[in-house]
Amino acid sequence: MTERLRVLCSLIERTESFIDVGCDHGYVVQYVYRKGLADTITACDISAPSLEKARRLIGAESGVRFVCADGAVAAAGHETVLVSGMGGEEICSVMAGCAPEWFILSPQSHVSRVRKALLQADYDIVFDRVAEDGKFYDILKAKRGGGRERLVSVSDLQLKYGIFCDRPDPVLAKRLKKMSAALDTYPKTEENVRKRQEITEVIKWQLR
Secondary structure: OOHHHHHHHHOOOOEEEEEEEOOOOOHHHHHHHHHOOEEEEEEEEOOHHHHHHHHHHHOOOOOOEEEEOOHHHHOOOOOEEEEEEEOHHHHHHHHHOOOOOEEEEEEOOOHHHHHHHHHHOOEEEEEEEEEEOOOEEEEEEEEEEOHHHHHHHOOHHHHHHOOOOOOOOHHHHHHHHHHHHHHHOOOOOHHHHHHHHHHHHHHHHHHO
16 A cells, blocks of 8 residues: 555544545555445445446445446535545535535645635644655545634645644655755746745744
């Protein structure tokens, strides 16, 4: 199991119903099934060939539901919804169609939009870290309730780089230093200078 999947799996608590939207290979669903973490388990993918891979891995007789559908529709009614490997806009679309107790998310892009959407929907982000697995992945866990309260005090830097980016995290620090080094090679446009200043500020937090 890759480091990204290991972190995702570690965040799954005992739940009545669980769905992995965009399950692809099915490794996370297999983990939930083997650990007995949910009474009802759904593997969802919009791609029939991908869903078949998961079915072969887990077994059609396992009792796991295999659903070929748009996640924005399939996720409704589940207590825990996990979505990874999709862009942030797609994940926000899935989020808009359901209201679980828990979201576990790993957006490939537009992470700040996902963070803000969670808080605006009154989901408090309780885990927000970076996993390194060939490249860097943002991984979030949010619980229903308390998000709007946090939104009042959250900063733009926290939305961009992590709700807990003011706390030491060696993987986040490594990512930020790579981002900073890359920016040093770019033209010094106003936008790039601003990004460089932002990253420098967050790195200072990391080194405190």
